[in-house]
């Protein structure tokens with residue numbers, strides 16, 4: 001709050017909501033009526049060992065000898081009269097970050113999940129109590145089924161139980177099919193592979209768009225130029241690779257900025273085609 005007041009004094013009210021600080025792990029991108037705020041939950045040394053089929057020669061081509069960083073991020077979306085969270089990380093930093101941005105957990109009306117891995121649902125509940133008590137929780141029915149019935153994850157079971165009648169299960173359309181908004185201006189799109197129900201979110205306001213790509217990539221340095229390389233975390237590695245290429249091409253061809261849950265700060269930027277692969281141009 002103190003920092004918000006300080007920024008407000010310096011740059012005026014508007015600047016408060018366009019806050020960006022690498023030190024604080026917060027980066028704001030405006031798309032029409034939406035403020036899309038990337039929040040770093042955790043940053044630690046990356047591990048290229050999670051990449052499947054990437055030998056040392058390939059890795060040394062893309063990863064500096066000094067190593068690289070891995071980040072876990074969530075997004076806060078501010079719209080007129082609404083506060084939306086996309087994923088909740090491990091549940092460690094998200095609460096301080098949203099408060100720093102002037103939003104209390106009780107003011108979050110919507111939580112959108114890209115999927116139900118532990119680093120995305122960790123902030124949903126404690127001891128069965130919802131930590132965003134006034135929010136509806138949106139998750140694709142395929143991920144909910146997978147993590148509560150097929151490969152049962154107690155965190156997923158507890159999250160679904162905690163939100164009770166506020167859980168909204170949906171079946172997102174494929175890329176290229178007609179969009180179906182789940183809340184005004186925000187449409188889920190099926191991006192299966194990483195998990196059976198992995199979902200990306202297209203945000204639209206007028207002519208402005210933004211795509212939250214969830215866990216489409218885990219090691220951006222390698223997977224932008226080589227989208228065919230999947231990670232051990234991808235449940236269906238070949239589907240994940242096909243989906244990765246499909247969405248990176250979509251973002252590049254349509255000049256839609258993207259934001260990812262495991263990209264390093266600012267974790268927001270543009271995708272460009274580059275030879276047989278892609279390159280990432282950070283927004284700042």
Ligand SMILES: [Zn+2]
Nearest residue numbers: 117119215261
């Ligand atoms: Zn993840």
